[in-house]
Amino acid sequence: LVPWSDDLFEKYYDICEELGSGQFAVVRRVVCKATGEEFAAKFIRKRRYATSRRGVTRAHIEREVDVLTEIGGHDAIIRLFAVFETPSEVILVLELVSGGELFDHVCAKECLDEAEAAAFIKQILLGVKHLHSRYICHLDLKPENVMLKRRGETQIKLIDFGLSRRIPPGSQTKDMIGTPEFVAPEIVNFEALGTATDMWALGVVTYILLSGGSPFLGQTRDETFCNITAVDYHFDDCYFHSTSALAKDFIRRLFVRDPRKRATAEDCLRHPWITGP
Numbered sequence: 001l002v003p004w005s006d007d008l009f010e011k012y013y014d015i016c017e018e019l020g021s022g023q024f025a026v027v028r029r030v031v032c033k034a035t036g037e038e039f040a041a042k043f044i045r046k047r048r049y050a051t052s053r054r055g056v057t058r059a060h061i062e063r064e065v066d067v068l069t070e071i072g073g074h075d076a077i078i079r080l081f082a083v084f085e086t087p088s089e090v091i092l093v094l095e096l097v098s099g100g101e102l103f104d105h106v107c108a109k110e111c112l113d114e115a116e117a118a119a120f121i122k123q124i125l126l127g128v129k130h131l132h133s134r135y136i137c138h139l140d141l142k143p144e145n146v147m148l149k150r151r152g153e154t155q156i157k158l159i160d161f162g163l164s165r166r167i168p169p170g171s172q173t174k175d176m177i178g179t180p181e182f183v184a185p186e187i188v189n190f191e192a193l194g195t196a197t198d199m200w201a202l203g204v205v206t207y208i209l210l211s212g213g214s215p216f217l218g219q220t221r222d223e224t225f226c227n228i229t230a231v232d233y234h235f236d237d238c239y240f241h242s243t244s245a246l247a248k249d250f251i252r253r254l255f256v257r258d259p260r261k262r263a264t265a266e267d268c269l270r271h272p273w274i275t276g277p
């Protein structure tokens, strides 16, 4: 179990440069004073008053910590080492990865060749399969949340479980969350979410890795949502002229409106595009 300490964070860690920031959290590189080891510390601002719109509720933070504690043992999932709490924030001490975002890797190359894309997607599938085996959904899968352990290697780490939660089968969990261009039809239609919601997002990630384009992105949020609920996408010849039929079939099995008919992580790991020749 991960210790929750109200000891002074700065007593144990030197705080270094900012790595990224979100709505209510900042991530910084930190160094453990005793060992010189580097970590990523996620400083999450606590919500002060129930009526406040700023900050994150403690229950929400505990959900992220519980998820990371339960699934942190898997190679494709970022590890949580410790939690510190101050009156105004909770600090998660997380494994530091040095390879940057998969997103940067794709941008650097515009798009990846199929073998490289399939290798990354297989890694992500193994991590997602681990999450889903415990009915935990990430709910914010996108290239920015897939980090490379080390530059030039395919070992990936799924990060940012701030929206993740356990959704047992049959539960009617509904919520309007996630990043518009990656959300599944059930999110747009405010219908039951589940592990299949992550699989749709994985389809979007795969489409982006292979083409550099985003399948459902419209000029406005509403146009994007319209494209999603109509499952209105196509393989632009300018991007996909040299993409194999297998890769397109892999994506087609994820862009399925009915979550019950959508391919699962297990189905995808058995798909010939992933198992390879």
Ligand SMILES: Cc1ccc2c(c1)c1c3c(c(C)cc1n2CCCN)C(=O)NC3=O
Binding pocket: 019, 020, 021, 027, 040, 042, 078, 094, 095, 096, 097, 098, 099, 100, 101, 144, 145, 159, 160
């Ligand atoms: C080298 C580097 C650069 C940027 C980083 C990270 C590491 C990073 C990390 C984490 C998170 C939640 C965000 C992070 N960011 C912010 C951007 C993530 N999309 C994390 O949990 N471990 C990281 O190394």
